[in-house]
Amino acid sequence: MTRPDPEAGELIGAVARGDRAAFERLYRLSAPKLFAIALRILRDRGRAEEVLQEAFIRIWRSAASFDGALGGAGAWMTSIVRNAAIDALRRQPPPSISAYEDEDILASISDGSFERLDPAMAQTLHDCLGRLEETPRRLIVLAYCGGYSREELADAEGRPIGTIKTWLHRGLAALKTCLDGDE
Template identity: 40%
Template sequence: MSTTSEIEHWIGRMALGDRAAFSSIYSATSAKLFGVVLRILNDRSEAEDVLQEAFVKIWRNADRYASGEYSPMTWLIAIARNQAIDRIRARKPRTDRIDEAFDLADQAPGPEAQTIAASERRRIDGCLGELDDAKAGAVRGAYLEGFSYEELAAHFDVPVNTMRTWLRRSLLKLRECLQR
């Protein structure tokens, strides 16, 4: 796994037109970005196309990256995510006639669903708070941020099998906590 400073360096080199830096950043981040795009689109072929478009946009906009404002992975993920969302929006046909329009209802959850989700979020956060900081961080990294076992093991400086054990045991503790 590449470090934040390496990725920032490559973005800076890409802003100057360095193709080797582009190759390095692609190798280091394409799998993670593909996972983000695939989760949004649920179509492997379309996700591959969108990932390619995202990397074109990353290449063209490398000079716009502000290193103090966002982490480089946040910036890269935002570009890939937005590209996938743009693809979904492009699927919907535009119409000027109201009788041809569809999806007029607001798809956002209502107040009751939002309240239930907020309550569940507090319960989950409370149960995560009962775990050791490292194990809670590993769970968040794996299930909320999409890091692989290998990436988490490198981050926490433990063997991959230890990371798998941490996650399995942590999920069991979370399940016990949530069932109380």
């Protein structure tokens, strides 16, 4: 809810007095935009729906604390949804690196991007990845093909982020050297 909506502020006031019809109207008015915010943060429709429900429970319970003089109703509700979505992300377990199978590095990549490579280049990449030490190789594949952040990798490995950055940097440098044929 990016623009001021006086109706939403009035509805929150009615919700604070326990008006269920006002709560239903507030939900219909704001849920689509708030759901989009949760979905953008969580990238999972089911989890975004759960967060939206949790956020509206918070809105119902804390409507009396809303002060329109401090900001708009949309910004207040957006803040509740955003915080609920971030809390949901924090509760998420770290990625399972132990589930990584080292039998075929490129086969573990699910997006199919290597299927579009020239077969000779795919084989060269496969060979160069195979020459890397196991940990940097796994981290490179998880980070650049699996989409895991350095923070997620650090949590999963139980290592500082600086260590993960170093392993990725050195691994990528070795990979580049191999791909350039300088090895």
